[in-house]
Amino acid sequence: MKGPRSPGKLRRHEWLTLLHRAATSRRGIVGLSLAGSVVLVAAVGAIWTPDSPTAFLYEPLQQPSVQALLGGDYLGRDVLSRVLAGGWVLLVMAVAATVIGVGLGAFQGIEAAYLGGRTDTMIMRGMDVFLAFPAIVLALLIVGTVGPKLWLIVLAVGLGHVPQVARVMRAAALDVAERDYVKAVELQGVKPMRIITGEILPNLVSPLMVELGSRLTYSIVIIAGLSFLGFGQQPPAPSWGNMISENRIGLQTNPWAVIVPAALIALLAIGTNLFADAVARAAIGADRQVEQAFIRTEAAKASG
Amino acid sequence: MSLVAGRTGQGIITLLLVSLVVFAATQLLPGNAARAILGFSATPQRIHALELELGLYRGWWAQYWGWLSGLPVGRLGTSLANSEPVWRLAAPRLLNSAVLVAVSGFGGCVLGIVLGAVAALRHGSLLDNSMTVGALAVLAVPEFVVAIAVVILFSTVVFHLFPGVSLLTPGENILEAPRLLVLPALSLVIVTIPYVYRMARAATLEALESPYVEMARLKGVPRWRVLVQHALPNALPPTIQVVGLTFLRLAGGIVLVEEVFDFPGIGQGLVNAVTDRDIPVIQFIVIALAAFYVVVNITTDVLALLCSPRRRIPA
Numbered sequence: 001m002k003g004p005r006s007p008g009k010l011r012r013h014e015w016l017t018l019l020h021r022a023a024t025s026r027r028g029i030v031g032l033s034l035a036g037s038v039v040l041v042a043a044v045g046a047i048w049t050p051d052s053p054t055a056f057l058y059e060p061l062q063q064p065s066v067q068a069l070l071g072g073d074y075l076g077r078d079v080l081s082r083v084l085a086g087g088w089v090l091l092v093m094a095v096a097a098t099v100i101g102v103g104l105g106a107f108q109g110i111e112a113a114y115l116g117g118r119t120d121t122m123i124m125r126g127m128d129v130f131l132a133f134p135a136i137v138l139a140l141l142i143v144g145t146v147g148p149k150l151w152l153i154v155l156a157v158g159l160g161h162v163p164q165v166a167r168v169m170r171a172a173a174l175d176v177a178e179r180d181y182v183k184a185v186e187l188q189g190v191k192p193m194r195i196i197t198g199e200i201l202p203n204l205v206s207p208l209m210v211e212l213g214s215r216l217t218y219s220i221v222i223i224a225g226l227s228f229l230g231f232g233q234q235p236p237a238p239s240w241g242n243m244i245s246e247n248r249i250g251l252q253t254n255p256w257a258v259i260v261p262a263a264l265i266a267l268l269a270i271g272t273n274l275f276a277d278a279v280a281r282a283a284i285g286a287d288r289q290v291e292q293a294f295i296r297t298e299a300a301k302a303s304g
Numbered sequence: 305m306s307l308v309a310g311r312t313g314q315g316i317i318t319l320l321l322v323s324l325v326v327f328a329a330t331q332l333l334p335g336n337a338a339r340a341i342l343g344f345s346a347t348p349q350r351i352h353a354l355e356l357e358l359g360l361y362r363g364w365w366a367q368y369w370g371w372l373s374g375l376p377v378g379r380l381g382t383s384l385a386n387s388e389p390v391w392r393l394a395a396p397r398l399l400n401s402a403v404l405v406a407v408s409g410f411g412g413c414v415l416g417i418v419l420g421a422v423a424a425l426r427h428g429s430l431l432d433n434s435m436t437v438g439a440l441a442v443l444a445v446p447e448f449v450v451a452i453a454v455v456i457l458f459s460t461v462v463f464h465l466f467p468g469v470s471l472l473t474p475g476e477n478i479l480e481a482p483r484l485l486v487l488p489a490l491s492l493v494i495v496t497i498p499y500v501y502r503m504a505r506a507a508t509l510e511a512l513e514s515p516y517v518e519m520a521r522l523k524g525v526p527r528w529r530v531l532v533q534h535a536l537p538n539a540l541p542p543t544i545q546v547v548g549l550t551f552l553r554l555a556g557g558i559v560l561v562e563e564v565f566d567f568p569g570i571g572q573g574l575v576n577a578v579t580d581r582d583i584p585v586i587q588f589i590v591i592a593l594a595a596f597y598v599v600v601n602i603t604t605d606v607l608a609l610l611c612s613p614r615r616r617i618p619a
Contacts, residue, residue: 129321132594134556137574144578144586145329221446225560228448229575244452248564251460262452266445273444 014205021282022275028282031274038268042091045084053077053085054236061250061257071254074247077236079257086238086261090227093154094219100158101219102211105165110196110204112166113173124170127163135160136222140231148231157222161215172207176200206283213276217269224265240265308606315598322594323375327368330583375591381584385577390584394573398592400478401562401569405554407485408492412554413547415493416500423501424508425531436505439498447557451491451564458487470567478568488565492557496550503546504539511535541608548604555593 022028051057058072065071070079112123130138135157142156176182182199190198201208226232227241235242240261247257362370374380380390423432442450459468470484478485511517512535520534521527562571570589577585 128318129325132318132322132597133590134552134559134593136556136559137590137593140559140574140578141326141329141586141590144581145583147581217444221444225446225448228560229563230579244448248452248455251456255456255461258452259456262449266449269444269446269449270441274440277440 015209018206018209018279018282022278025278025282027274028278031271031276031278033271034267035271035275038087038264038271039091041084041264042087045081045086046088049078049081049084051078051081053081053238061247061253063254064256070256070260073243073254073257074250079243079254079260082238082243083240083260083264086240086243087264089150089233089237089239090220090223090241090265093150093157093223094216097154097157097219097223098161098212098216100155101161102165102208102215104158105162106169106201106204106208106211107196108162109166109169109171110173110200113170114177114192114196114200120170123166127166130159130163135218136225139222139226140229143226143231148234150233153223153226153231157219157226160222161218165211165215168207168211169204172204173200176203179203210276210280210283213272213279217273217276220265220269220272224269307609308602311602311605315602319591319595319598323372323591324368326587326590326594327371330587371587375588380588383577383582383585385580385582385585390588393585394570394588394592396477397568397570397573400472400567401558401571403478404485404488404492404558404562404567404569405551408489408496409547409551409554411489411493412496413500413550416497416550417504417543419497420501420504420506421508423505424512427509427512432505435501439501442494443498443502445495446560447491447495448560448564450494451488451561454487454491454494455564458490468565470565472568484565484567488561488567491561491564492554495557495561496554499553500546500550503549504543507539507542507546508535511539514538537611541612544604544608544611548600551600552597555596 023032054077056076057078058068058076060072060074060076062068062072062076068078068080070083073079073082108123108127112120133141138160139153139156142159143153146152177200182195185195185199223232224241227239228245230242230245232241233239235246243261244258244265247254251258371381378391380394382388383390383393386393419435423435426432455468456462458465466486467484468487470478470481470488472478472481472484514535516538517530517534520530525534558567558569558571559574560571561567562569563575566572570592573585574589576582577589
């Protein structure tokens with residue numbers, strides 16, 4: 001035997017294969033086009049808006065017209081411009097919170113699975129404590145004591161993901177940590193940290209991608225919710241969440257100031273969720289092919 | 305019995321740790337809590353007075369113990385925002401939220417289970433497929449967006465059927481004004497159904513495909529009896545878990561939905577307290593929600609075990 005084969009090289013492009021497979025499934029196409037069009041709206045708005053999103057241009061709650069396609073908001077600002085400008089911060093924050101949450105959670109979960117014993121118990125019991133309240137309550141607790149800073153919201157939402165991600169990744173890593181090539185590297189005296197990043201992590205690409213997808217949906221939902229509650233970008237800066245809460249009083253006169261941002265948040269969340277589901281389905285398929293050979297040899301060993 | 309005791313003990317330890325986390329979070333306040341509350345324009349005398357009132361001169365351990373020992377007896381301190389006892393502020397809100405969660409949890413679970421079972425029985429049909437895709441879509445929509453849609457549909461733009469704002473006169477609780485409960489509960493039911501539906505559908509499918517159901521069918525047992533006598537008891541434990549998880553989800557869902565409707569519950573109370581940085585109120589509501597979580601978790605675990613046909617047989 002020439003020593004363990006490197007699973008890293010074998011699976012270098014697994015995540016690309018997975019994305020491709022998800023993006024070509026029917027569910028994935030629908031999800032991607034929904035989320036993609038919302039992202040496009042937000043991206044355009046980050047660079048260009050027809051009017052200033054904070055200038056008072058019309059009568060308060062003015063009805064839509066040719067000049068103002070979506071009318072005016074409760075202070076007479078251009079709803080279209082505010083809609084365009086109010087999305088990109090949510091997207092950036094959601095992606096950042098997801099990366100932080102999944103990164104930390106995966107690390108904790110894999111560490112717990114690999115090191116086992118007391119470390120495992122301590123990490124997972126600690127996680128249980130944070131599973132004892134809803135994610136939004138954890139975020140509110142942190143934001144309520146320190147103040148509504150954007151980086152803090154990202155951090156709070158990210159931390160809210162950690163326990164759930166850790167549970168999933170621990171379960172996935174438990175199986176990998178027992179495989180022969182991990183044992184072999186261990187015997188060569190490689191440090192635990194290098195085994196985790198070099199040998200175990202490359203085998204967890206599929207569950208990691210699945211977690212990223214579903215956590216991104218949650219991040220969008222929670223960050224938009226916090227911004228609706230007033231814990232996000234502060235006025236006069238536009239965000240889809242605070243537009244909904246500001247213009248609720250004017251629902252009778254100009255409902256578009258509420259309907260459009262609400263619809264954009266909903267479409268974005270539905271789109272990412274459909275795509276995340278497509279990734280999860282693709283991962284089960286992809287896993288099967290890769291794992292089948294492994295399972296067959298294991299089964300042969302067990303019965304023989 | 306030992307199971308109940310064991311889970312209860314675990315739950316108490318979790319709650320103690322949660323209380324430490326909640327307490328530690330309030331210690332994260334940059335600088336002095338009194339200054340953070342009063343703002344930078346406060347005079348030194350006022351800050352000193354508040355420091356005395358909050359007991360900030362004591363060590364953190366004494367502060368923690370003072371707070372913790374007050375929890376079980378309802379000695380929760382006074383609200384910083386309007387200097388009323390926290391318990392007097394929170395008690396009516398707890399009742400209102402409990403009613404809202406109970407009503408919408410019950411409605412959502414019953415509808416979700418029925419729809420899920422129907423979809424599983426018609427597995428692969430157009431009805432099944434369209435309900436499943438619909439559930440996947442609604443599942444992702446944030447609670448407050450659903451609530452806003454409900455307001456637009458039933459209260460303002462399209463129809464004017466029910467009040468979109470649940471304003472109660474002081475001293476009145478939600479049971480005395482059930483009309484105000486309709487739209488908040490409807491929003492939460494809509495949010496809950498897809499979740500329960502997915503789980504109930506999966507559990508029923510699994511039960512229907514199991515060998516014992518196949519066996520019963522092959523024996524010629526009528527379809528309804530297969531369902532009621534064989535499939536249902538085995539689908540019960542996972543269903544109980546789902547009902548438990550649903551109530552946990554609702555505990556988070558009320559925060560945003562109550563805010564949309566100005567519903568006077570603990571969700572709205574928490575949001576107000578966070579806006580005012582009213583620490584004693586935040587602490588109490590978070591602990592109350594955590595206690596609810598722990599109790600629901602223990603109850604579902606124990607119930608699911610008691611209902612599991614395999615475990616019921618004495619070893």
